[in-house]
Structure formats: structure tokens, C-alpha cells
Amino acid sequence: MGKGVAKYGFKSGVLPTARSILKSPTTRQTTLVEKAKQPLPKGEDGIGYAEGIMHPIKSRRDPKPVKFIDVEQVISRSVPEPQSIKGSANSAIQATKAKHAELRRKYLAEALRNEENYLLKREQLLNKRAEIAAKEREEEMKKIDLKKSSDLTIPSLEHIINQPLVRQRTKEETKLMKLKRNYNREMIAFKAKERKLEKLLELYYEADQYIVTEEQLLKNIDAIFDETRFAANANTFLELKNNAKKNSLEQKIGDELFGTVKTIHPGLPLVKDFLSGEAVHFNAEIKTENDRVLQEKKNNIDNILP
Structure with a gap:
């Protein structure tokens, strides 16, 4: 890598931008078709030239109309079906060529259709996003207008008393609250x-x-009551008590980690794994892996020894 690669994500090279297979919009893109049919705006903020004003040489007075293509017609013109198969002495070569040509036609047709479906889906998503943005803007403007109207007037005492103390939940909120309560x-x-x-x-x-x-x-x-358990030292009992607490704590930690009871009995997690069959499956995987490792070691030893 050389200098200045940070802006490219520390990559030594940058791939070119992917280009669309279809150079023009298709007839199934209804939004673009309707937009192209609308009359073009005129005037100062519009397009074109006013009456009596000459347009520059090698230019158009009005913009070139948008050309819409039909994907199926493009496919039929680009990859037409063969009208006849020429005879030849070597029929195997001709069959191979025909098969390759058929694959090329198939892949090109699929690519064009997939590209059109991608454009249609992208158009739907853009329209949906525009609708959501318009609704959000409308709701925001309503809130702004409500705030402005409330700033100009002072609510009366009767209006305040008649207002509910708590906002009622909507149907969606009530349903969601019910689901949460049932889950809890x-x-x-x-x-x-x-x-x-x-x-x-x-x-x-x-x-x-x-x-x-x-x-x-x-x-x-x-x-x-065995007297031999305690030595003459007076601190023996305290040491045994502290050791008992320490052992109990270590035992609880071990039980939480390994799912056991008093470190020697299988606990509830192990019982669940056994009843569900997961423990048996895990043991089988461990056995298979051990057998594989042992077989590899054996093969390595056989290869080393003469």
C-alpha cells in the first residue's frame, strides 16, 4: 500500500462504480412514465427558450423526450432464437456451439429481467419512503400549529377541569401492554x-x-464429638470455620459455572440437556473428534516410521 489509502478504506485499489445494464427507463416504471407525460414548466423558473429568442447552434429548443424501452422487446432483438441450425459434418461441435449460444441467451435475458425488477423494487421503496416522510412532515406541522394556537389563547378553568387527567391508550398500545403482561x-x-x-x-x-x-x-x-478433630491451638476452630465458608463459596461458583449440585451431582442444566438429547449429541461429536485426532496422529506416526 502507498500513501493516501486511508480515504479508500486502507485498500490498495478502488473498483469502478457498477453501471446499470439498462441505459433507459422501462415501460413498467410507472412513476417515470407519468412524470414524462406531464407538461414541462415554462417561464423564468422553467425550461426552454422564450418566443423570438434563438437557441444556440447544435442544441435543441426543447429537451429531448425520454425514451422508454420494453425489456421483452430488447431481449427478442438482442438474443433472438435461431431460425435454423446449419448442418455440418461434425455435429458434436455444432451441438456444443448451440448449447453455449443458448446459455448466453438465457443469462442475458435473466440479467435484463433482474435489472428491471431491481429498478421497480427500488422505485417502490423510494415512493414508500416519500409517503412516510410526507406523513411525518404533516404530523410535525400539526403539532407546530397546535402549539402556536395554544400560545395565543389561555385555557379556561372549565376547559382544564373537563380535560382527562390521564391520556387514554390507543388500541395498539393496549394490545402491546396486554402482550407484555402475559409474557411477564x-x-x-x-x-x-x-x-x-x-x-x-x-x-x-x-x-x-x-x-x-x-x-x-x-x-x-x-x-x-470426636476429640481428635481439634488440635490444642485455640484458632483451629476459626480456621475450620473460615475454610468451610471458602469451600462453600467455591462450590457455589463451580455449580453456577458447570450446572452441577455440590460439584458431584448433575444439576438442572445438565438434566435438561440430557432430556432434550443435546448432551448425547454433544458427546457423540466429542467422540468423533477424538477419533479423528487419534487417527491423524496414528497416520503421522506411520508416515514417520520406515
Whole structure:
């Protein structure tokens, strides 16, 4: 790249502007056709020359009328169908040439028709944008006129009292508000069911630690009152308490990241993935990728060894 390429988007070259295939407007562009049929303005702000005033040499007194073309006629004149196929000793070459000619006719016809459709769509979009701009301008002028009229008069107390305290919603606003409320209500109910399901899953895992027999009760009592758990240092209990808080925090962070319960049990996200089949599909993809990597390594080793 050389100097001054920043204005070209740091590109070493600039492509030329794309030119239209159709050099003149088509007969299906109704807006341009109606505009061409309208009489041209005269006078100081118009076009043309006044009576008695000569126009310059090699120029026209009136502008050249716009020429509209018919795409189908252009296609029929540009790429006419062959009237006859000349015979030849080598029929394969003639068939190939005929096939190529048919493709050229087909592509040129498609290009001309697509260009006309593009121009028609562009014309519709421009008309629609003009209508929207006119409506917005009209609404803006109404607001300006309303402000001006209100500045010239002072509303009476009776007029103020008769006005509604709150502006009533339109039908579209009411419908939108109803949809938002239904969505919020359904989302709150869904989140509540999801929390209940998480608690039920945690309760299911906690059931493994429940004391349901006398032997389990005695074993847990002995473990709690075991004197060998604590050393002579008085700070041992505080250290164990702080370590318990730290472990609990790390465990919660791990559960949020990996979708587990107490880092060893599958949580609700993993259960959802398994029920939907996404986990099985993911495992299959991982297995396929591992097999591919192993096969590549094996092939590399076979290529290296004599």
C-alpha cells in the first residue's frame, strides 16, 4: 500500500462504480412514465427558450423526450432464437456451439429481467419512503400549529377541569401492554417452576445423607464429638470455620459455572440437556473428534516410521 489509502478504506485499489445494464427507463416504471407525460414548466423558473429568442447552434429548443424501452422487446432483438441450425459434418461441435449460444441467451435475458425488477423494487421503496416522510412532515406541522394556537389563547378553568387527567391508550398500545403482561406473567410462573425443580433435585441428592437408622445416628454422633478433630491451638476452630465458608463459596461458583449440585451431582442444566438429547449429541461429536485426532496422529506416526 502507498500513501493516501486511508480515504479508500486502507485498500490498495478502488473498483469502478457498477453501471446499470439498462441505459433507459422501462415501460413498467410507472412513476417515470407519468412524470414524462406531464407538461414541462415554462417561464423564468422553467425550461426552454422564450418566443423570438434563438437557441444556440447544435442544441435543441426543447429537451429531448425520454425514451422508454420494453425489456421483452430488447431481449427478442438482442438474443433472438435461431431460425435454423446449419448442418455440418461434425455435429458434436455444432451441438456444443448451440448449447453455449443458448446459455448466453438465457443469462442475458435473466440479467435484463433482474435489472428491471431491481429498478421497480427500488422505485417502490423510494415512493414508500416519500409517503412516510410526507406523513411525518404533516404530523410535525400539526403539532407546530397546535402549539402556536395554544400560545395565543389561555385555557379556561372549565376547559382544564373537563380535560382527562390521564391520556387514554390507543388500541395498539393496549394490545402491546396486554402482550407484555402475559409474557411477564408466564415468565414469572416459568421461573418459579424452575426454582421448585432445582430445590426438588437438591432435596433428592440430600436424601442420601439423611439419618434413617440407629447405626447412622451413632456414627454421626461419634464423628461430631470426636476429640481428635481439634488440635490444642485455640484458632483451629476459626480456621475450620473460615475454610468451610471458602469451600462453600467455591462450590457455589463451580455449580453456577458447570450446572452441577455440590460439584458431584448433575444439576438442572445438565438434566435438561440430557432430556432434550443435546448432551448425547454433544458427546457423540466429542467422540468423533477424538477419533479423528487419534487417527491423524496414528497416520503421522506411520508416515514417520520406515
